[in-house]
Amino acid sequence: MVVSYSRLRAVSACLILLLTSFLTNSCASFRTQDIPYVASAAADFDATHQQLDVYAPRKKQPAGQPVVVFIHGGNWNSGSKSQYGFIGRELARQGMVAVIVDYRLSPAVQVPAMAADCARAVQWTVAHIAEYGGDPNRIFLMGHSAGGGLAALLATDNTLFTQLGLPANPVRGAVLNDPAGLDMYDYLKKMQYPGDRQYLTSFGKNPEGWRQVSAMHHVTAASPPFLLFVGGQTYPSILHSSEAFRQRLQALGQKPGYTLQPGKNHIPMVLQLFWHNNIIYRQLRPFVGL
Template sequence: MRGRIALAGLAIAALAAGVVLATTSPPSLLSGYDWAWGGDRGATKVAKAVPFGSHAQTLDIWRPEGTSASVRLPVVIFWYGGGWVKGDRAAYAFAGRALANAGFLVVIPDYRKVPAVRFPAFLQDGAEAVRWTRDNAARYGGDPDRIALVGHSAGAYEAIMLALDGKWLREARVDPAIVKAAIGLSGPYDFYPFDTKRSIDAMSRWPRPLETQPITYARADAPPLLLVTSNGDETVRHRNADRLAAKLRKLGAPVELKNYGPIDHEEVVMALSTPFRDKAPVLADSVAFLKRNLGQVSQ
């Protein structure tokens, strides 16, 4: 709730400054606020609206400022949230800048949304984004042998599902072993039976509902996972991360679970941005996890 209030405050501040808000989303406002706070320093968008996949999807690419395509940066693919019904890559510039500033090549892809599509179309789009990244990261200074998946909310579902269920990557002609690590920020992983409009709309038409659940695919040989949650999250309850982490641990899989206490669903992703970074060490903990599993820049 506090995250929604903070984002509403950004909108009010922008309105007071004379900004036209009719088509501006809260994440877009946050990206603007982040830029105003100096969040752009050290990162640059090196490609915008790059086409990929089979359905006119596009993606943006961020890189640490001053690096060239001759380096080999570890790569992060970041998927935004929005309940499978909304969101766009440009609005999450604050996430791209944050991770690029930390030394990663960052790919932020769009994906198709409900009601135009249902499960598993957004996973298929995600798999196509991984394939594109594998094939093209080196052109932008990324190392295709060091790819991690990261997402928030519905984007965390995307990242963790692709990391655990290799079916979607294999169908996209990608070896699932390409995923070296994954981070889920406030994601839904164990939410059947479906009891919200968004989960019903996105998932309920699939004839075998348990196949929509990331926890179904927990396995001992999963890539290292970091699951981030918070007690204050009333949108995606922390039990999702708790249950998935417990099952992975029982299987002996490498998993880390971090609960940031009272902060809410929106505040977890807001904490990636410069002005809200003091809410919780989401960025610092994520970067440390990624560097442990992907390594540093290589020449």
């Protein structure tokens, strides 16, 4: 295999830039990792998956910084918070307190249990984030792919929090990055793509269950504000459901942020969060009040 010098130079420059950014971000934040958010005495306690990491700005900040809880994607059956430390570090670098969440996955559990895990992670955040400099009254969600669908569900289904004993939904806004699963009721009824039956493992076979875990069927005029970012070359189902979700929000009188990023497919939509001044961070900062 022949590799040109110019290509090697370009790859080397990219690696140096990535390493420099990584080191800068690492120095700018302090990570507290593997914090359990479910009591070990709970019947469904999972020591591996029911954990979160907190990234706080290392530089002294005014008390009560906005908090961003990030929920990873992975087709509802894979993924880990350990893959997304770059997001936690960058959010902390920009003056936010970041919470990166793990949750149980399929086939061990189905989506309702995943949503319940994420809600309990937010409940932990409400109770403890002030210890890390965050404001429990300014909690925002961010999620990519399946995590975007879960973030949208938490923002719109208030019962996920009232059943935990919280008086109200603590989510103040949600950032959906190429979200999957916004309307699984519509998606699974159609079964129009090859391999769609795989999702019955995560979502079950009951159409009413599909509706229950779809943010499209919970959103109201009182739901918190949304920012949506969608890749121009992402999966057709994500393009369709994101546009339908935007239209539903608009019909309810909301004015969601909506950015279609030409040329981007699904994975680069989350990888762009490595870069300090990408469009998502530029819109996120004023969204959370910075």
